[in-house]
Amino acid sequence: MHVIYGGTFDPVHHGHLRLALEVSERFGNVPVNLVPCHVPPHRGKTGATATQRQRLLELAIVGEPRLHIDDRELRREGASYTADTLRQLRNELSAEEPLVMVVGTDAFAGFDRWKEWQQISNLAHIVVVRRPGAALNPEGAPAKLLAERGVKSAEALFGQASGLALELSPPWLDISATGIRERIGEGRSARYLAPDTVLAEILRMGVYGHAL
Template identity: 85%
Template sequence: MPMHVIYGGTFDPVHHGHLRLALEVSERLGNVPVNLVPCHIPPHRGETGATAAQRLRLLELAIAGEPCLQIDDRELRREGASYTADTLRQLRNELGADAPLVMVVGTDAFAGFDRWQEWQQIPGLAHIIVVRRPGTALDRESEPARLLAERGVESADALCGQASGRVLELDPPWLDISATGIRERIGGGQSPRYLVPDAVWAEIQRMGLYGACPVNNF
């Protein structure tokens, strides 16, 4: 049965770090599509710098021509804060009880996993891929570390054997790029070229996002 993979985030804006990570995960899983899921209202941070529609437009430009990356905009179409448990329940209802469902998170996000809404329900809904981020480690006494110890597997093949419940750590090449840094750079009048796809930068300028002057800087 095909594996369904989601990678959520604010993507404010989407950058090469997001895209390379998603493609690495796709390749490690046998070139299965990875669905990028932009959140509507992030529960753990303030307002986004771009609207939902603008962030979606930037994502569409970023993945154009890459068949292994897709967009799932269900959280943008859902009212209220975007909780992962709600999204996984919706997907589980659509995919059925037996389809392997996988969510991708970075180590930094997974370190706070036990503070997520209904976090105890998530392993029953999906597998979790934790992408190691340099400089970020789990507290050995924490609930996320315990979850990894109890449910951890060594290979992607192990995720195919059941619908949910396993945790796989991956250590792909990591591009240390942050959306916060990109927004600050643009707001300070500097170019983010080579941090984001050219088409994304051009659209940011066209829409005047993040304090960008609507001119062609390249």
Template identity: 75%
Template structure:
């Protein structure tokens, strides 16, 4: 089972990491690959550069046997489209290896606006993680896709290469990268919201207007 979890990770925080581990546990410890995007096509510029975001990810998951980093989108350059990444992975994995991507309910609600969205279920399973307060309209195209391809459990995904949509509602930490960036801009602490190693990198690089730590 090959699972990917993409995002800007600007910065990576405990919410991202805990969710990735929850997904791994649902699939009996299958590693989850975090895929930082190069240029997000559906939002503005990132607060940190691609290499800075990659560095923070490396610090965050160092020594964790269940989390990996896949930096193919950073190496590919340009706008990062999920369909392109999945097509590349499918070529590497072959036709029979189960492949799944993780997405939140909020992003899945706009799934029909993604590039080549109709091709994605043919390339991989989709794991839709419930966001607090978010419901999916069953009359929309993403809602109908979920109804048509809904998986009854994780076993279905493990025994088929692609095609299912699985809903998960794991325990979540209500943390957002947007909120962290705003706190740092205001000079407030982000401690316990991000790993200590990541917070140190943020201060060392002066990201998000964080004041560098004075070193004696």
């Protein structure tokens, strides 16, 4: 099984890291590949550059063998589209190997606005992680896709290469990258929201508008 968890990671924080480990454990401690996007198509400019965000990720996962970084989107020009990444991975993996993409409820709520969204579930399984305060419109296409393709157990995803959906409700650390950027920009402490090594590197690089 090959699992990817994409995002801007601007910056990476304990919420991202804990979620990745929760997903890994649900699938028998399989590796989870963190995929930082180059140019996010659904939001404005990032606060840190692609190189800086990758450096922060590298520091964040030191000593954790279940977490890896896949920098393919950073190496690809233009906007980072999930369909393109999954198609590339699908070509690299065997036809039988399950490919899993992880997405939070908040992002999945707008899934039908993603590029080639109807093709994504043919390329990979979709694991939707519930986030506090985020809900799907029961009449919307994302909720209907989850209902049509949904399974009840993680084990079901091992049985085929793609096409299924699973909703998980792991313990969630309600931390936002936006909140961290705002704290740093205001000169407030962000300690315990992200690894100390990450925060120290943010200070060294001078990103997000203010020294910690």
